[in-house]
Amino acid sequence: MEKQHNLSKNQKIIFDLIDKSHEPLKAYSILFNVQKKGINAPLQVYRALDKLVEIGKIHKIESRNAFIACQNSSCQISKATAFSICESCEKVSEISNTKLSKYLSNFTDEAGMKYSKYNLEFFGLCKKCKSKE
Amino acid sequence: MEKQHNLSKNQKIIFDLIDKSHEPLKAYSILFNVQKKGINAPLQVYRALDKLVEIGKIHKIESRNAFIACQNSSCQISKATAFSICESCEKVSEISNTKLSKYLSNFTDEAGMKYSKYNLEFFGLCKKCKSKE
């Protein structure tokens, strides 16, 4: 059984916003959207984001400085993440592919090191944008 | 034969600095270090960095907002990159592993899409830091 994380007030407000969004959200866009709920300062947003990332409820898309809700119930806390990013429309999807995650978790580098944590971002055109070319 | 990119003055200054460094450099740390060479403004640094990334002479470590020289002559322009990052000492190494790059280049997602570009960052402890635990 996964550990239950009871989100605090600010964490819940911010998670709900990200979870409802169909695109990655940036910190200051989140801030703008939650000001009516009493969250006024960047730090309040960043603190909630940090916690939500830590417990695996959201992921940061590093190349975009943006955050999306985890679409994969099994990656709570895992921090082994993979995404596809459309370079045209900026659509981002989380990839949950057992073979890929096994391959990467078992990958051993030249020095014989293994890494349980990783972040992989694929770039290309999504189906929709490809067909428009 | 690869296309020869003759670096411009600023590009060369900034590439040389990054290439000589044994750790990833951040843009403003680069700026500080090249001010004696007449590069005074952030934009001059960022423009050179953009170009150097574009032609594959350096890579951006997205999770660290820092730049390292390409350690792999074959990834000119390729933008299919993999790194290991030590979470303790912050040492970063570029991984050039043919099997890994083939695996990722051939990876097909649920929608049947392939991606020629990707960035993979592995996180863990380097050998040195692991032995100190």
Added chain:
DNA sequence: TAACACTATGTAATAATATAACATTTACAA
């Protein structure tokens, strides 16, 4: 060479992203 396009440079201002420091409050287990 002149005209052109393209790349690079210089400079100032500002936007966007993220953290430091400090005071206070809440949740909850011992």
Added chain:
DNA sequence: TTGTAAATGTTATATTATTACATAGTGTTA
């Protein structure tokens, strides 16, 4: 009920990156 960790609130500031505009160099080709 008291101790402690987590969360909150607030102000200020640090860090990372881009916009806008003017100028200069490089290479091509008419």
